[in-house]
Amino acid sequence: MPELPEVETTRRALLPHAAGQRIAAVTVRTPRLRQPIDARLPEILRDHTLRDIERRAKYLLFRFAHGTLIVHLGMSGSLRLVPAAQAAVAHEHVDLQLASGQTLRLRDPRRFGLVLWHAGALDEATHPLFAHLGVEPLTAQFNAAYLRERACGRRTAIKPFLMDQQNVVGVGNIYASESLFRARIHPNTAAGRIRPARLAALVDAVQATLRDAIAAGGSTLRDFVSGEGRPGYFQQSYAVYDRTGLPCPRCATPIRHTQHARRSTYYCPHCQR
DNA sequence: CAATTTACCTGGGTGC
DNA sequence: TGCACCCAGGTAAATT
Numbered sequence: 001m002p003e004l005p006e007v008e009t010t011r012r013a014l015l016p017h018a019a020g021q022r023i024a025a026v027t028v029r030t031p032r033l034r035q036p037i038d039a040r041l042p043e044i045l046r047d048h049t050l051r052d053i054e055r056r057a058k059y060l061l062f063r064f065a066h067g068t069l070i071v072h073l074g075m076s077g078s079l080r081l082v083p084a085a086q087a088a089v090a091h092e093h094v095d096l097q098l099a100s101g102q103t104l105r106l107r108d109p110r111r112f113g114l115v116l117w118h119a120g121a122l123d124e125a126t127h128p129l130f131a132h133l134g135v136e137p138l139t140a141q142f143n144a145a146y147l148r149e150r151a152c153g154r155r156t157a158i159k160p161f162l163m164d165q166q167n168v169v170g171v172g173n174i175y176a177s178e179s180l181f182r183a184r185i186h187p188n189t190a191a192g193r194i195r196p197a198r199l200a201a202l203v204d205a206v207q208a209t210l211r212d213a214i215a216a217g218g219s220t221l222r223d224f225v226s227g228e229g230r231p232g233y234f235q236q237s238y239a240v241y242d243r244t245g246l247p248c249p250r251c252a253t254p255i256r257h258t259q260h261a262r263r264s265t266y267y268c269p270h271c272q273r
Numbered sequence: 274c275a276a277t278t279t280a281c282c283t284g285g286g287t288g289c
Numbered sequence: 290t291g292c293a294c295c296c297a298g299g300t301a302a303a304t305t
Contacts, residue, residue, distance in 0.1 A: 002298065002299090003298060003299090006298080032282095033282095034281075034282095034299090034300080034301090058299075058300095072299080072300085073298095073299090074282095074298095074299055074300080075282090075297070075298060075299050075300095076282090076283080076284090076297085076298080076299095091283085108282095109282080109283055109284065110281090110282050110283050110284085110297085110299095111281085111282050111283075112281070112282065112299060112300075113299090114300095154275080155275085155276085156275080156276065160276090160277095163299090165299090165300080172298055172299070173297090173298055173299085174298055175298090241298090261276085261277060261278075262277090262278075262279095263297095263298095264296085264297085
């Protein structure tokens with residue numbers, strides 16, 4: 001599920017309940033995710049205090065004095081706070097039991113997620129997971145000049161280009177389609193052939209799309225700590241994503257579906273050129 | 274090199 | 290009902 005807005009919403013939802021908490025116990029029911037979870041994780045974390053939760057790209061960074069727990073939600077992962085007594089159900093692979101009596105619980109049916117302990121200081125410039133990542137989209141580093149430089153000479157369609165985490169992080173399959181709709185750019189357009197003014201519009205569109213999605217997630221933060229129901233980000237609606245044949249919200253032309261690198265792409269053939 | 278495909282995993286939906 | 294297939298919001302490895 002999680003692209004940048006969902007990961008950021010998760011971070012903000014968990015932070016006030018989890019930061020400053022001592023880890024009372026760790027349970028790993030399924031160590032086999034994208035990489036095997038370190039069997040020593042319970043001993044590594046027990047009685048240590050979670051100091052902060054940060055985000056880089058789609059990774060959550062759980063900061064401890066003696067290292068960082070790197071968590072990625074993959075395609076189907078979610079993190080919730082549940083009462084410690086609540087029994088785990090299928091696909092709930094990891095628990096961090098907090099001193100408060102709440103448990104931070106990872107659910108991930110497809111198991112493309114990642115839970116990786118990194119002892120000591122985490123140097124993002126050299127760590128293999130982070131070293132090649134592009135800029136954060138909601139910072140000043142993501143601007144028209146940067147995008148122009150990255151796109152220069154590239155014949156890749158702009159849609160997979162936007163999803164390439166080496167260019168800009170956090171934009172996945174849904175928000176790539178949504179951002180291009182907002183910028184009125186056809187998803188097939190070769191990245192290197194888009195005029196500077198339109199790349200500038202794309203920067204604005206990506207930022208507005210992600211900001212709106214974070215705001216929408218923020219309105220349902222309660223769902224992350226209720227122990228019941230679904231995380232808030234399931235409730236969002238989209239302009240073009242998964243709307244094949246439905247009217248474009250701007251011009252009512254039927255939305256079309258295509259593919260890039262085997263991933264679904266949605267666009268308005270009238271608004272997006 | 275850049276660009277595209279494959280593999281990792283499970284569940285839900287569809288069509289026969 | 291059962292089964293084969295396709296699809297799903299990510300990433301890294303393999304291949305062209």
